[in-house]
Structures are given as structure tokens and as C-alpha cells.
Amino acid sequence: MHDIRAIRENPAAFDAALSRRGIAPMSDRILALDADRRARIVAAETAQADQNRASKDVGAAKARGDDAEFERLRTMIAEKKADVTKMQAEASLLDGRLRELLMDIPNLPLDSVPDGRDENDNVELRRWGSPRAFDFTPVEHYEITGVKPGMDFETAAKLSGSRFVVLKGGVARIHRALAQFMLDLHVTKHDLQETWTPVLVLEDMMVGTGQLPKFGEDSYLTREGYWLIPTSEVTLTNTVNGDLVDHASLPRRMVAHSQCFRSEAGSAGRDTTGMLRQHQFEKVEMVSITDADTGVDEHDRMTRCAEAVLEALELPYRTIVLCTGDMGFGARITHDLEVWLPGQDKYREISSVSYCGDFQARRMNARYRSDKTGKPEFVHTLNGSGLAVGRALIAVLENGQQADGSVLLPQALHPYLGGATVLGADGRLG
Numbered sequence: 001m002h003d004i005r006a007i008r009e010n011p012a013a014f015d016a017a018l019s020r021r022g023i024a025p026m027s028d029r030i031l032a033l034d035a036d037r038r039a040r041i042v043a044a045e046t047a048q049a050d051q052n053r054a055s056k057d058v059g060a061a062k063a064r065g066d067d068a069e070f071e072r073l074r075t076m077i078a079e080k081k082a083d084v085t086k087m088q089a090e091a092s093l094l095d096g097r098l099r100e101l102l103m104d105i106p107n108l109p110l111d112s113v114p115d116g117r118d119e120n121d122n123v124e125l126r127r128w129g130s131p132r133a134f135d136f137t138p139v140e141h142y143e144i145t146g147v148k149p150g151m152d153f154e155t156a157a158k159l160s161g162s163r164f165v166v167l168k169g170g171v172a173r174i175h176r177a178l179a180q181f182m183l184d185l186h187v188t189k190h191d192l193q194e195t196w197t198p199v200l201v202l203e204d205m206m207v208g209t210g211q212l213p214k215f216g217e218d219s220y221l222t223r224e225g226y227w228l229i230p231t232s233e234v235t236l237t238n239t240v241n242g243d244l245v246d247h248a249s250l251p252r253r254m255v256a257h258s259q260c261f262r263s264e265a266g267s268a269g270r271d272t273t274g275m276l277r278q279h280q281f282e283k284v285e286m287v288s289i290t291d292a293d294t295g296v297d298e299h300d301r302m303t304r305c306a307e308a309v310l311e312a313l314e315l316p317y318r319t320i321v322l323c324t325g326d327m328g329f330g331a332r333i334t335h336d337l338e339v340w341l342p343g344q345d346k347y348r349e350i351s352s353v354s355y356c357g358d359f360q361a362r363r364m365n366a367r368y369r370s371d372k373t374g375k376p377e378f379v380h381t382l383n384g385s386g387l388a389v390g391r392a393l394i395a396v397l398e399n400g401q402q403a404d405g406s407v408l409l410p411q412a413l414h415p416y417l418g419g420a421t422v423l424g425a426d427g428r429l430g
Contacts, residue, residue, distance in 0.1 A: 113323065145404075210360060218265050235256070247371045264277060299335070319335055
């Protein structure tokens with residue numbers, strides 16, 4: 001959510017930043033609503049002051065037997081009390097409207113973010129590894145002979161419908177091994193605190209990280225009013241919801257492995273075959289809570305944490321910075337990691353690492369007391385996939401596939417698979 005004071009102080013800069021995201025100027029509308037709200041507050045305070053003065057005078061009028069003045073003052077007090085109630089109610093209503101408006105406006109991009117309309121305008125920062133030269137035509141993950149016995153879409157469709165999968169045998173074990181490997185790497189090498197959180201959350205938690213109110217159709221709501229998390233960014237970030245944290249405790253770096261649930265409402269017809277886009281999937285998610293001075297550096301650090309996973313798994317990737325037109329709602333800057341999928345002959349997203357500034361913290365009222373000023377300031381938040389487990393599975397299977405239908409597995413996973421180095425063409429680990 002945006003700081004109304006910053007908009008008052010520099011509405012032109014606010015509109016210019018929004019225009020970079022393809023949004024028409026909004027400061028006039030925002031400031032008109034804000035002025036109306038503030039006028040009601042001033043009117044309520046003035047009426048309250050008049051009521052207080054009249055309350056002091058009414059006793060004196062009664063004491064000196066001035067019945068006419070006593071009745072006049074009593075009438076005034078009643079009128080002013082009604083005015084206060086009315087103005088406070090109107091101010092509260094306008095405050096709610098202003099908050100709703102501010103909550104629907106996306107975050108402002110950093111100056112360093114490239115301008116652009118869509119994914120075609122994203123800018124590549126670097127590449128790691130070279131796509132393997134196959135002496136046969138590589139296929140997509142679900143077409144690999146050794147994968148087929150362990151990746152069952154038909155049974156999943158019977159159980160749950162489209163965009164689900166049942167994993168079995170060696171494939172299921174590789175999937176589990178990937179999550180364990182990622183967690184261990186982040187905890188032991190990157191000094192992230194392993195955390196386990198619920199997958200059902202209260203509505204306020206979804207509001208805090210920006211999934212609500214604007215993007216409710218992208219997530220699942222239970223009959224009891226709980227929301228299924230689309231990522232553990234929701235729970236990890238909201239651990240500081242409403243808190244005034246100790247500045248010395250920052251940065252707080254957390255990592256969690258969780259089930260994630262997304263309706264994929266805006267992706268009809270996209271990636272309907274295979275495991276690439278599912279309603280239920282697993283992610284290892286990283287979240288950092290920082291102060292106002294270290295957020296940008298933390299973003300670079302978090303990006304390197306995600307890149308390190310791909311490098312350890314020997315998977316070629318590229319890192320790109322999203323342009324203003326392709327960034328997510330809550331981000332000030334986003335780095336996407338795209339892994340090479342030989343079956344598709346292209347790079348595909350496997351991680352998004354975003355710096356949100358104080359955008360989420362204002363929604364959550366999450367603050368720290370600054371060591372410099374001694375005053376409460378909003379924390380800054382970051383989140384990133386480290387990595388999407390299902391997509392990592394796809395990448396491992398496709399990049400390691402062999403002509404006979406088996407899959408050579410990256411060395412980093414061998415200890416997690418009881419020493420197995422290959423998924424055989426029969427679907428067994430060996």
C-alpha cells in the first residue's frame with residue numbers, strides 16, 4: 001500500500017512512476033478523496049471543541065439562573081454532538097474508500113527497472129551453463145520413457161480433475177529429494193532459518209501480502225473462511241504482521257517448503273500438458289524482512305541463493321530483470337530465473353525474486369524502531385522461490401534424459417536417493 005503523505009508531497013512523481021507501469025495518473029483522484037476525508041476530520045474536531053466549550057459554560061449558566069442561556073447551550077451541545085458523530089462517520093467512510101483505492105494500486109518500480117509493456121521487453125542480466133547438445137531429439141518430461149510409470153495424469157484427473165498429477169516410485173522420490181536438497185542448501189550454506197507454516201490462513205494475511213482484495217480469483221477459499229496459500233510467502237511475510245520488531249533482529253531470513261494452491265484463473269489454455277502449471281504444487285520459498293537501507297542488497301543476495309540451487313543441480317539458466325509492464329503487483333523490482341528445458345527448446349521461469357520495499361509492510365502494519373532516529377519505520381520485505389520443486393523436477397528429468405529413455409541424475413541428489421545415480425527406462429532408481 002502507498003504512503004498518502006508521499007503522494008501529497010510529490011503527486012507528479014507518483015503519477016510518473018505509475019505511468020511506467022502503464023497506469024493513467026491517479027494522484028488527482030486520490031488527493032481529492034484525501035482532502036474530503038481530512039475536511040471531515042477537521043470539521044469533527046471543530047464541532048468537538050465547540051461542544052467541549054459549551055459543556056463548560058452550561059454549568060455556569062445554570063448556577064447563575066440564566067435559564068435561557070442554559071437551554072441554548074444544551075441545544076448547542078446536542079447539535080454539536082450530532083455533528084461530531086456525523087462527521088466522524090463520514091470521515092471513517094472516506095478513510096475506508098481511500099484505503100481501498102490505495103490497496104488496488106500496484107507498487108512503484110525502482111528507477112533501475114527497465115521500461116516495457118510485457119515479457120518481450122524484459123532484460124537478460126546473465127547466463128550460466130550451456131544447453132546440452134543431444135545426439136537425439138529430446139522430449140518433454142512426461143514423454144520420457146523412464147518417467148511415464150511414475151507420472152500419472154490419468155489417475156490424478158479421476159481424483160481431482162485437470163492440472164493435477166500423481167507421482168509414484170522413482171519420480172516421486174526424486175521430487176522429494178529435490179525439496180530436501182534445496183532446504184539443506186539454504187539452511188547450511190545460505191544461513192536461512194528453516195520454518196514450517198500452515199497452508200490455511202485468515203483473510204487478513206492474504207491482504208497483508210497483496211493477494212487480496214484484487215486477486216482473490218487466483219486463490220482458493222474454504223467454506224470456513226480460510227484461504228489456501230498460493231505460496232508460503234504469505235505465511236512467512238506475515239510472521240511480522242502488526243509487530244514492532246527489534247532493529248537488531250533484522251534481517252530475518254526464512255525458508256519454508258510447503259504445498260501451494262493456485263486456481264490459475266488467468267492461464268486458461270496455457271501449459272495444460274505435463275506438470276508445468278498445476279493447481280497444487282510444492283515450493284521452497286525464501287522470505288527476508290529487512291530495514292529500509294538494505295533491501296536492494298538483500299534482493300541481490302536472495303537472487304544468488306536461488307541461482308546457487310540451479311548451479312548445484314547442473315541446470316543451465318538465465319537471470320532476467322522484469323520490465324515495468326511485466327512485474328507483479330507488489331514488486332519494486334523482480335529478477336526471474338529461467339531454466340533451460342530441452343524438451344521445449346526454451347528457457348522457462350523457475351523462480352521469481354522480488355523486492356517489495358515497504359509496500360507489504362504498510363498493509364500489515366509491520367515496523368521496526370530505527371537505530372538512527374529512534375522512531376518506528378516500516379520494514380522492507382522480499383520473497384523468492386528457491387525453487388519451485390515441480391519445475392525443478394521437470395528440468396532435472398529433461399536435461400538428464402538419455403536416448404534409451406533413462407535419466408542421469410545430478411550428483412547433488414545422489415546422497416538423497418540412497419546413492420542412486422539414474423532413473424532407469426523402467427522407472428526404477430539405480
